[in-house]
Amino acid sequence: MTPKYCSTLLDCIRSGLCRHESGVGIYAPDPGAYKTFAEIFDPIIESYHTGFKHTDKHPATCFGYGSDFPNLDPEQKFIVSTRVRCARSVEGFPFNPCLTKRNYKDLECLIKKPLRALCNEHAGSYHTLGCMDSDDIQKLVDAGLLFKGKNRFLKSANALRYWPTGRGIFINKTCTFVIWVNEEDHIRVIALEKGGDLGRVYERMIVGVESLAHSLKFSRDARLGNLTFCPTNLGCTIRASVHIKLPLLASNRRNFLELAKKHHLQVRGTLGEYSQALGGIYDISNKRRMGLTEYEAVAEMHKGISALIEAECEESRKTRK
Structure with missing residues (x-):
């Protein structure tokens, strides 16, 4: 034990x-x-995490600058939307299976305090899940802003106990900055918007998570980096993703997936893991989160998505010949 x-x-x-x-x-x-x-x-x-060995050590946090990443799709031909999120766990608390009902309430109260201080584009309002109307919840879920409460994998892991106690969502006024409280991890900081301006979205996320860090102490391990409920999110915890249409490239699924793998990208359906690509829209993100900084993870994703778009353009040029 x-x-x-x-x-x-x-x-x-x-x-x-x-x-x-x-x-x-x-x-x-x-x-x-x-x-x-x-x-x-x-x-x-x-x-x-592609070779992060038990003798390796995750590097120190380094967000860098979002301005280093130009718009991936300035002409808006391929990318529908961009999202960057990171996870954090509050030190002094276990993860979902060990949290008591009191723990959930205490965590929510603790996290809500710094959210009130968010200003400018990050300013918004917090909503406790148990106090929300079911129709409002569904609208947020359909818009991709709120987590689903019936995740079968989390349920099997005893991560949905006392639902919806202590769970909630913070949303800014423009719906481009969201924080999930006590879903899979204690905190999920998410920045998003339409189009392919990865740098702007990433910068918005950085400001959000650093604002929380002024008031909250996060769980971190000297070797593994930021600690999370699922081992796939350890390390920098960054998941930078796009909803993207690549019809010609995706028509040859084997080549498509091989190119994505080459650039350490993860390909999912439109609604995430275990879903289909609705209307040909894929959710593609960086896969590696350990052994590289936050900045390096986003840079790897930026380079990989650029390569996929270039491959799609090359397929288009071939069809015109």
Whole structure:
């Protein structure tokens, strides 16, 4: 068992035992699980994060500047929207399977305080999930702004206990900056907008997470970086993604996926993992989050998406000959 919260190996692998279709099938019920059960976590981390070995050390946080990344699609031919998010866990609390009902309420209260101080384009309002109208919840889910409460993988991992206690969402006035509270991780900071201006979206996310860091202390490990519920999000925790149409390139799925893999990109359906590409729109993001800084993760994604767009343009040139 883990020393502080007494989590067991079963708590870690429960979801994978119940859901054989899981991509990874393992979660950390508390921060100590990554050390107590390193024998099972380390090989999975190395496999998912492309070679991050148990002897490697994640680098210090370095966000850099969003202005370094030009618009990926200034003519708006391919990219529908851009989103950048990062996850954070508040130090002193376990993860979902070990959180009590009181913990959820305390966490929500703690996180809400710095949200009131957000200003300018980040200013907005917080909504407790349990106090929201079901129609309003569905509208936000349909718009891609709010998490779904019926995730079967999280349920199998005992991550939906006491739902919706302590869960909520902060939204700015223009719906381009969102913070999820106590869904999969304690905090998900998300910036988004239509089009392909990755630099602007990334900069908005940076300001948001650094504002929270002034008031909250986050869980971090000297080797693994930022600690999260799922090992796929460890390290810098950055997921920079686009909704993009690449009809010619995607017509040859094998080549499409091979090119994405070459650039360490993850290809998902329109609505995320385990979904289909509705209307030919794919959700494509960086896959690696360990062994590289936040800035390097976004730079890798920017380079990869640029390569996919160039490949699509090359296919278009071939068809015109």
